[in-house]
Amino acid sequence: MGLSRLTPAQWLVAILAVVAIVLSVWRLEADRAGLVIGPLPGPTPATVYRPANGVPAPVVIISHGFAGSRQLMESFSLTLARAGYAAVAFDYEGHGRNRMPMSGDLDRIEGTTQLLKAETRRVTDAALAQPWAEGRVAILGHSMASDIVIRQALADPRIEATVAVSMFSEAVTPDSPRNLLIVAGAWESFLAREALRVLRLSDPEADMGQTIGDPAQGTGRRAVLAPNVEHVGVLYAPTTMRETRAWLDAAFGRESAGPVADRGGWIALLLVGIVALAWPLARLGGKSRAARPATLSRGRFLCVALVPAVAVPLMLWPFDTRFLPVLVADYLALHFALYGALALGLLVWWGEVRRPGRDEALRILGLAGLVAFFGIGVFGMAMDRYVSSFFPTPERLVLIAAMAAGAVPFMLSDSLMVEGGRAPLWRGVLARGAFLGSLGLAVALDFERLFFLLIILPVVLVFFLLFGTVGGWVGRASGRPAAVGLGLGLFLAWALGVTFPLFQAT
Incomplete structure (x- = not known):
């Protein structure tokens, strides 16, 4: 029986992982209790979070940053809805479930910025037309959206307060927009300095944590740091939630109390539980009879790990690699x-790769499918519900297929290099580090065109850390590194295909 193959340690991990998953889901779902959550009518995908009492409430429009989605902003939506606001989070063009690609000129304020401002206004108009809206409105944005919401607040006199998280905007003046709160993560050193600079436009002597002016009169301005967090962690920090709620209460003459949505730890526990569950699950297939792959000599391993890392950026540098309706994903696929x-090619040339027989090939494909299903279906479902959009619109299927044409051979070569997780740890670190360094070299060679790769690098790094570990468990248990490479390649292609913003130049 499959369960009898688990060691006591694997049984313990399986039990703890299931407890972590169940406890996390229970706690995350509890934040939704007592709220009405549903779609906002209109062409832009948007979700409304509001109290169930039916009393009309002030509206807060919530917008995400580059490569984000409305799920990423859910801590704000839940915190404000539980405080009596009607929170409306939406997906910008090119992001999440929004099927309309971004367009315009990214380098000019008169380009893409104006189109995103127009979409923000359409969502605002649709929200204020609903019977649960009492007429007053505030606006909140993170990162890329911080500039959008500030410019929209300057253009729309209905907006009574603005919250800019991880803000950078050249549009702020000493007295506009009205009631501006700036929140930065303490580990965002550049953006923390920018927050202080903007605060001192109103008062050169002001300091972080100090309120300038009077929010009740529309003249308020404040900048705060959320401790011990960076660009994404700031979206889950309790300090960010409390400051946002208190600022809007001051602007609208309201009072709120009680806990805020503190979800970051529970989301981390859920994802770690899912990843940890892969260890005992990998053992359920039984001990493999497949022959262990031969160990690459040190010299050959270094050649396979380092030659492509240097050669590929140099080979692609002279060419225009834009062929997909998405920012820099076409380059990454190539x-x-x-x-x-x-x-x-190097592995085949040296005879390190052997063609499997028919039965072995079927076993490899079957195991690859299970690995891909675990990543896309299980881990992906948790991501889509609690972190960021993970299930694609039809327009993204072509992008996922293009990414798979590149990610699958890459992950296959990676898995063969590290022998499905059986090679020494330093080899895995060097192989993955060389690839990340290769992307860094590509950006350095063409910074203007490939800048947005820097935003995707953390996604690839997290993938290596989490699913490189999962691949090692499966590879050691199965003895089939090719299956691990194929399965993880499909999962990586999916994860990147749903992350890159769709873009159509005009």
Whole structure:
């Protein structure tokens, strides 16, 4: 029986992982209790969070940053809805479930920025037309959206307060927009300095944590740091939630009490529980009879790990790689594909890759499908519900397919290099580090065109840390590194395909 194959340690991990998953889901779902959550009518995908008492409430429009979605902002939505506001979070063009690609000129304020402002206004208009809206409105945005909401607040006199998280905007003046709260993570050093600079436009002697002016009169301004967090962690920090709620209460003459939505730890526990569950699950297939792959010599390993890392950015540098309706994903797909092709070519040339028989090939494909399903179906479902959009609109299927054409050969070569997790740890660290360094070299060679790759690098790093570990468990238990590479390649292609913003130049 499969369960009998688990060691006592794996049984313990399985039990703890299931407890962590159940407890996290229970706690995360509890934040929704007593709220009415549903769609906002209109062409832009948007979700409304409001109290169930039916009393009309002030509206807060909530917008995400680059490569984000409305799920990423849910701590704000839940905190404000539980405080009596009607929170409306939406997906910008090109993001999340929004099927309309971003367009315009990204480098000019008169370009894409104006289109995103127009979409923000359409969502605002639709929200204020609902019977649960009492007429007053505030606006909140993170990162890229911080500039959008500030410019929209300057253009729309209905907006009584603005919350800019991880803000950078050249549009702020000493007295506009009205009632501006700026929140930065303490580990966002540049944005923390920017928050202080903007605060001192109103009062050169002001300091972080000090309120300038009077929110009740529309003249309020405040900048605060959320401790021990960075660009994403600031979206989950209790300090961010409390400051946002208190600022809006001051602007609207309201009072709120009680806990805020403190979800970051529970989300982390849920995702760690799902990843940890892969260890005992990998053992349920039984001990593999597949032959252990031969160990690459040190010299050959270094050649396979380092030659593509240097060669690929140099080979792609002279060419225009824009062929997909999405920012820099086309380059990344080509980088993956060429990187994997070079590495696999070297492995085949040296006779390190052998063609499997029919039965073994079927076992490899079956295991690859299970690995991909665990990543996309199980981990992905948790991501889509609690973190960020993970299930694609039809327009993204072509992008996922293009990413798979590159990610699959890359992850296959990676898994063969590290022998499905059986190679020494330093080899795995060097192989993945060399690839990240290769992307960094590509950005350095063409910073203007490939700048947005820097935003995707953390996604790739987290993938290596989490699912490189999962791949090691499956590879050691199954003895089939090719299956691990194929499955993780499909999962990586999916994860990147739903992350990149869709973009159509005009």
